[in-house]
Amino acid sequence: MRKQMDGLAAIVKDLDLDALSGTLYVFINRNRTKPKILTWEKNGFVIWYKRLEQHKFHWPSRIDGATVTLTGAQLNWLLDGYDVWRMRPHDELKFLFSG
Secondary structure, three states: OOOHHHHHHHHHHHOOOOOOOOOOOEEOOOOOOEEEEEEOOOEEEEEEEEEEEEEEEEOOOOOOOOOOOOHHHHHHHHHEEOOOOOOOEEEOOOOOOOO
């Protein structure tokens, strides 16, 4: 997941999608622990990034085509740790930051 705004926007363009449409485009690393969300807001790109300390995001292992379309609610559930396809969450992590 080394790509930043320009690299992710290029991937969107390669898929014949419009990176400037305001749509949220979600990318995830190989280990399924770090999603990045790319979107365009009026005058520039925004990236939202999350890192899991434990567990993995429930990402589809096989998809028909290059993309999956989710509703806003499904994206929120996915980012909250739910398996959107089975509607099961992973356990909440009680994390103590000492720093």
